[in-house]
Amino acid sequence: MIDFELTPEQREIQRLAREFAEKEIRPVAAYFDETEEFPWEIVRKAHKIGLTTFSYPEEYGGGGIDDPITSLLVSEELAWGCAGIATAINGTHLPVAAIMAMGTTEQKKKWIPMFCDPDNCKIGAMGLTEPGAGSDVSSIQTTARREGDYYVLNGTKQFITNGGIADIHVVFATLDRSKGWGGVAAFLIDDKNTPGLSMGRKEKKMGVRASHTAQIILEDVRVPVENRLGGEPGDPEYVPGYIGGLKMLEHTRPGVAASAIGIARAAYEYALEYAKQRIQFGKPIIEHQAVAFKLADMATKIDAARLLAWRAGWMRHKGIEFKRGEGSMAKLFAGDVAMETTINAIQILGGYGYIKEYPVEKWARDAKIYQIWEGTAEIQRLVISRAIAKYGR
The missing domain is CATH 1.20.140.10 (Butyryl-CoA Dehydrogenase, subunit A, domain 3)
Structure with a gap:
């Protein structure tokens, strides 16, 4: 049987998101569209009441609501308020999704809780797109090479939501260009002040202007081996x-x-x-x-x-x-x-x-x-x- 009736819990979260969009987002949407400032205070308010973390696993400090329909309801309501501010609120979901999709159990235990403290709002960025690698992700030029207990990353990422201002960056890089997608791995940089990591040009955009979009520059960025998402080939939980x-x-x-x-x-x-x-x-x-x-x-x-x-x-x-x-x-x-x-x-x-x-x-x-x-x-x-x-x- 197919049932389109929302549960009481879904309706309650939908109501919470709708009220937040109406009272907190819409009144300032035009201002942030005009100024292109990042809406830090609104993001912190959304984080405080759980609108950023309700879908993260409860064992890591999230709300534990793993029903995807609930997430869709919240995303629709926030974008109804303002797509740019909604992107600022939801932008961290992408790097978290990367950690959840390919991170080992230990990696999830270490990093997901960082995003779940209601009194400490941390934002993330996911670096996949490059100046010469948009739809054709297999042509990634950012490189990663192993040096002892570290990987050294070099390259430029383009059009990155929260790029450079994020507390945590997930970056895709190639270990072997000859393998295309097969040579790509993901690395987590857990300190925005890591030497060699910097923000390039902040983009001025046609729309969603409250969302921060910028280049990420990587110049000999040293990332510990344990920060390679999914671990190494041969590890029990390895994910290419x-x-x-x-x-x-x-x-x-x-x-x-x-x-x-x-x-x-x-x-x-x-x-x-x-x-x-x-x-x-x-x-x-x-x-x-x-x-x-x-x-x-x-x-x-x-x-x-x-x-x-x-x-x-x-x-x-x-x-x-x-x-x-x-x-x-x-x-x-x-x-x-x-x-x-x-x-x-x-x-x-x-x-x-x-x-x-x-x-x-x-x-x-x-x-x-x-x-x-x-x-x-x-x-x-x-x-x-x-x-x-x-x-x-």
């Missing part, structure tokens, strides 16, 4: 870097979809209320078919995107493999829906939609990145097409 990286992205794509849905929902709700109040030719514009049909398409596609995301979350919870690219389907469709919905919201508002006094132009700028990061829309289609070619129905 490329497998861990794929698991990490597979687990996070539905959450990216949920955030895109939050943006789309914000734009749809605003356009709907505007259409009810705006009078043209003697009646509210929602009574004009051209506008009404746009809103009908928005509502339908937002619900369809949410169902795809929830299916992926349900599959994760049940331990069902994404054989047909179900995580990619959710991310792909939700990103496209967010972009289409926000552009149509601008159209419904007309000239007002194009000026900063109204929030829909910001939502359109925020939406675009959801067709790009954590795998472009084109890469998602590649993943899906390869999956259906292999597994069919």
Whole structure:
């Protein structure tokens, strides 16, 4: 039996996230979009009440709510408030997902609790993308070489959320370029003041401007051998870097979809209320078919995107493999829906939609990145097409 009814616990966390988005995020969203400052105080408040750690294992100090649907509910509500601030709040989930996907038991025990102290908010960064290695991750140029009890890392990481300001950085590097993905491993740098680790250019972005995005520069950064995620080949819990990286992205794509849905929902709700109040030719514009049909398409596609995301979350919870690219389907469709919905919201508002006094132009700028990061829309289609070619129905 399929049941779409949320549990009382899910509704309570959804309510908590919605109230936080409404009271703490929305009132300052325009300010942080304009200034591109990192919203430290809001991130600390979210951390204090458990919005950053509720999904981490209880044994490591987290909330222990391992139901992926709950995470999707929270991501949607926070992005409804502001996608940039939501990214600042949720950005640490990616390096934590990397630790959970490929870390040994001892590594998890050591590092996950660092993120769970409600009185000490630590943020993380995950360094995968490079200036010359975006969609083609196998072409990573950052190198790692073993020197005694350390690995020495050299290279540059590009477009890194929380890059340089994070307390902990997870960095992917190649041990052997000739092996492509197979030569890649992940390393954890647990001190942002580690010699040789520095922040490069901070990017000025079109959207999600409250989120800090910057280069990470690695110049002879010495990382202890025990900080190689998954350990060494031959270790009992060894996880190859490329497998861990794929698991990490597979687990996070539905959450990216949920955030895109939050943006789309914000734009749809605003356009709907505007259409009810705006009078043209003697009646509210929602009574004009051209506008009404746009809103009908928005509502339908937002619900369809949410169902795809929830299916992926349900599959994760049940331990069902994404054989047909179900995580990619959710991310792909939700990103496209967010972009289409926000552009149509601008159209419904007309000239007002194009000026900063109204929030829909910001939502359109925020939406675009959801067709790009954590795998472009084109890469998602590649993943899906390869999956259906292999597994069919």
